[in-house]
Amino acid sequence: MGKSRRAAARRHYARVTISDVAVRAGVSPMTVSRVINSEGNVRDSTRAAVNAAIRELGFSPNRAARSLASASQIQVCLLYANSSSTYLSATLLGALEQVREHDTQLVVAECDGEADAERTINDQLKGGISGVLLVPPLADSLDLLNLLKERDVPTVTIGPQLVGERISSVTIDDRSAARTMTEYLIGLGHRRIGFITGDPKYLVSEVRKSGYRDALEAAGIKWRPELVATGRFSYRSGLDAAECLFALPEIPTAISASNDEMAAATISVAHRRHIDVPGELTVTGFDDTLLATTVWPEITTIRQPISDMSHAAIDLLTRGIRASRAGRDTECEHLTLDYSLIERESSAPPVRRVPRDRIA
Amino acid sequence: MGKSRRAAARRHYARVTISDVAVRAGVSPMTVSRVINSEGNVRDSTRAAVNAAIRELGFSPNRAARSLASASQIQVCLLYANSSSTYLSATLLGALEQVREHDTQLVVAECDGEADAERTINDQLKGGISGVLLVPPLADSLDLLNLLKERDVPTVTIGPQLVGERISSVTIDDRSAARTMTEYLIGLGHRRIGFITGDPKYLVSEVRKSGYRDALEAAGIKWRPELVATGRFSYRSGLDAAECLFALPEIPTAISASNDEMAAATISVAHRRHIDVPGELTVTGFDDTLLATTVWPEITTIRQPISDMSHAAIDLLTRGIRASRAGRDTECEHLTLDYSLIERESSAPPVRRVPRDRIA
DNA sequence: TGTGCAGATGGTAGCGCTAACATTGGCAAA
DNA sequence: TTTGCCAATGTTAGCGCTACCATCTGCACA
Numbered sequence: 001m002g003k004s005r006r007a008a009a010r011r012h013y014a015r016v017t018i019s020d021v022a023v024r025a026g027v028s029p030m031t032v033s034r035v036i037n038s039e040g041n042v043r044d045s046t047r048a049a050v051n052a053a054i055r056e057l058g059f060s061p062n063r064a065a066r067s068l069a070s071a072s073q074i075q076v077c078l079l080y081a082n083s084s085s086t087y088l089s090a091t092l093l094g095a096l097e098q099v100r101e102h103d104t105q106l107v108v109a110e111c112d113g114e115a116d117a118e119r120t121i122n123d124q125l126k127g128g129i130s131g132v133l134l135v136p137p138l139a140d141s142l143d144l145l146n147l148l149k150e151r152d153v154p155t156v157t158i159g160p161q162l163v164g165e166r167i168s169s170v171t172i173d174d175r176s177a178a179r180t181m182t183e184y185l186i187g188l189g190h191r192r193i194g195f196i197t198g199d200p201k202y203l204v205s206e207v208r209k210s211g212y213r214d215a216l217e218a219a220g221i222k223w224r225p226e227l228v229a230t231g232r233f234s235y236r237s238g239l240d241a242a243e244c245l246f247a248l249p250e251i252p253t254a255i256s257a258s259n260d261e262m263a264a265a266t267i268s269v270a271h272r273r274h275i276d277v278p279g280e281l282t283v284t285g286f287d288d289t290l291l292a293t294t295v296w297p298e299i300t301t302i303r304q305p306i307s308d309m310s311h312a313a314i315d316l317l318t319r320g321i322r323a324s325r326a327g328r329d330t331e332c333e334h335l336t337l338d339y340s341l342i343e344r345e346s347s348a349p350p351v352r353r354v355p356r357d358r359i360a
Numbered sequence: 361m362g363k364s365r366r367a368a369a370r371r372h373y374a375r376v377t378i379s380d381v382a383v384r385a386g387v388s389p390m391t392v393s394r395v396i397n398s399e400g401n402v403r404d405s406t407r408a409a410v411n412a413a414i415r416e417l418g419f420s421p422n423r424a425a426r427s428l429a430s431a432s433q434i435q436v437c438l439l440y441a442n443s444s445s446t447y448l449s450a451t452l453l454g455a456l457e458q459v460r461e462h463d464t465q466l467v468v469a470e471c472d473g474e475a476d477a478e479r480t481i482n483d484q485l486k487g488g489i490s491g492v493l494l495v496p497p498l499a500d501s502l503d504l505l506n507l508l509k510e511r512d513v514p515t516v517t518i519g520p521q522l523v524g525e526r527i528s529s530v531t532i533d534d535r536s537a538a539r540t541m542t543e544y545l546i547g548l549g550h551r552r553i554g555f556i557t558g559d560p561k562y563l564v565s566e567v568r569k570s571g572y573r574d575a576l577e578a579a580g581i582k583w584r585p586e587l588v589a590t591g592r593f594s595y596r597s598g599l600d601a602a603e604c605l606f607a608l609p610e611i612p613t614a615i616s617a618s619n620d621e622m623a624a625a626t627i628s629v630a631h632r633r634h635i636d637v638p639g640e641l642t643v644t645g646f647d648d649t650l651l652a653t654t655v656w657p658e659i660t661t662i663r664q665p666i667s668d669m670s671h672a673a674i675d676l677l678t679r680g681i682r683a684s685r686a687g688r689d690t691e692c693e694h695l696t697l698d699y700s701l702i703e704r705e706s707s708a709p710p711v712r713r714v715p716r717d718r719i720a
Numbered sequence: 721t722g723t724g725c726a727g728a729t730g731g732t733a734g735c736g737c738t739a740a741c742a743t744t745g746g747c748a749a750a
Numbered sequence: 751t752t753t754g755c756c757a758a759t760g761t762t763a764g765c766g767c768t769a770c771c772a773t774c775t776g777c778a779c780a
Binding site (some may be wrong): 427 | 756757758759760761764765766767
Binding site (some may be wrong): 050057060061063064065067068073083084086088089092093096097100105106107108127128234235236239261264265268271272274290291294 | 390420422423424425426427428433444446448449451452456457460465466467468486487488595596599620624625628632634647650654655656713
């Protein structure tokens with residue numbers, strides 16, 4: 001009695017604890033603990049009773065107590081640089097959700113490009129970080145990955161799957177996505193399809209271009225170098241690339257840009273030249289950022305499941321850290337999630353008289 | 361010895377604890393606790409000794425243990441709906457930082473507009489939420505604020521300061537910001553200044569318009585209703601509003617939009633009409649979202665310190681929750697942070713021959 | 721019938737910290 | 751001096767959970 005009175009004085013509001021559940025289910029707290037951690041060696045009937053008690057009491061475990069007792073405080077650092085805010089917010093949302101699930105602490109750090117990344121990582125490591133999550137474009141930096149590997153810091157990247165590097169990654173199949181987009185344009189009836197690449201210094205730019213070429217080849221359309229303009233992922237670079245394409249003796253009937261910003265820039269240039277989109281020109285993007293639905297017409301694009309990706313990345317990272325702490329060997333995993341083609345207003349068949357046929 | 365061996369077995373990596381610091385400083389663990397929580401009643405010399413020990417040992421408190429012992433698990437819910445991702449990511453960044461500081465849990469929840477908000481809040485409350493942070497445009501909903509007040513849920517809003525409502529808020533002075541922007545345009549030499557409002561259903565739209573009128577009046581420029589077009593904060597609505605302004609017998613020399621999206625739309629319409637920005641038309645935005653630096657020319661706009669605002673909001677919220685748990689009465693506070701005018705490429709004096717004079 | 725063993729469960733002792741109370745020493749008022 | 755009191759510090763007992771081991775049960779096998 002004395003104990004419970006004191007306990008009540010300490011506690012700010014009545015909270016259901018594991019012991020309450022244990023009493024209700026007629027087992028020991030330890031068994032309840034085993035059930036909520038889905039460990040083995042619990043009889044089904046016991047498990048059911050405990051679960052019922054948990055439900056009836058509306059019990060949810062105290063995270064602080066759990067991580068204190070299991071001494072498993074995990075802090076992961078999400079490192080970014082120049083990421084678009086759309087990307088960042090979606091990433092954060094996914095990460096936050098999963099981080100809660102795993103009772104992990106999330107620290108978000110920005111750095112000024114790759115050069116600065118090493119310093120930032122050192123700082124964070126000193127601060128007690130147990131793992132790092134890299135988002136594009138940092139995920140594309142071999143130097144950085146090597147550094148992290150040397151230091152033996154558990155790392156997961158969102159983005160390119162750098163084969164040979166023993167670092168887990170979560171990505172979509174960019175090549176296949178670019179191919180899907182190009183096939184979609186071909187299906188619409190386009191034959192003269194322009195392409196705006198991303199910044200050549202990032203791997204993903206080359207990969208997306210390959211997807212475009214794959215689709216052309218598969219459809220028996222000759223690949224023409226003059227239809228490929230080099231961009232750098234920025235709106236500004238999209239403006240220039242689009243101008244190149246418009247300067248061609250014969251303007252393409254469709255332009256597929258390697259991201260939404262360059263697609264938006266292409267639409268803007270088209271409008272300035274009084275070319276109707278999609279009436280006279282189809283424009284498509286990539287990434288499905290906010291911009292794709294901001295501009296008018298809204299852009300047909302490829303959506304990456306960004307939140308799901310960071311969700312999965314945190315899961316991978318946390319499990320990896322736990323495994324390595326438990327002395328188990330960690331396999332590095334590469335997850336590829338599904339993308340989808342989002343059809344909007346910026347795409348149509350090359351000529352108006354053909355009725356617009358939608359893709360499934 | 362037996363004890364420490366067992367402890368070592370439990371712990372995954374050696375960690376400096378408060379007791380280590382206490383031994384080093386020659387005091388009791390409790391005194392160390394008092395120092396790190398900056399409580400009173402500690403002699404300066406003792407405090408110095410403890411701080412030295414902390415530094416030498418590189419001690420940092422275990423958050424889990426702390427929140428377990430103080431039974432002060434605080435979970436705050438950041439509730440948003442239709443927020444732009446720029447806004448959201450900046451808000452998240454600020455909130456995450458402060459949440460870490462306070463050892464508070466952050467739960468982020470999205471809801472489908474105000475109607476859905478009540479349900480979401482109920483769910484979250486059931487999940488053990490101890491406070492709510494509302495970001496625009498939800499922060500503008502009186503119904504929602506009333507609901508939260510009735511339920512006695514500690515709440516802080518980022519955005520409009522709803523006087524009379526006993527709910528804390530963090531905001532910038534929108535009226536003054538809009539006035540500053542208009543004064544900047546007047547200072548540039550503009551006299552015929554168009555204005556595109558935000559969605560009339562949000563308070564902030566009216567407030568920003570008032571700032572615009574304030575500046576005109578102060579400069580002795582007659583306010584003309586035909587120069588004010590109604591937008592709804594979206595790119596699309598900006599397109600329409602800009603068309604209205606361009607349909608005027610005499611086109612304004614500057615257009616001040618109530619956010620960046622509508623400013624970007626205005627630029628796009630201008631380009632379509634072969635009106636040079638800023639040569640023939642100055643366009644300004646509001647918010648300094650990513651879009652402002654994405655389009656070309658980059659947009660002169662008002663920057664809100666979004667991260668600082670959410671940082672402050674979490675601080676307010678956490679302190680409020682602690683105070684109310686400790687039985688202290690909570691004063692509701694209204695913080696107003698500073699905005700700044702960011703001058704970029706979309707603004708210039710009305711005629712080319714006048715040299716461009718910059719604002720401080 | 722006894723032995724061994726594995727699976728299921730319980731008991732104990734902390735994880736690192738702080739609330740609450742106990743104690744100490746010093747100094748002003750009586 | 752004695753009393754009283756307050757500021758500075760220490761002691762104790764948990765916060766809610768889990769690692770580790772002990773125990774117990776049932777059952778296959780000798």
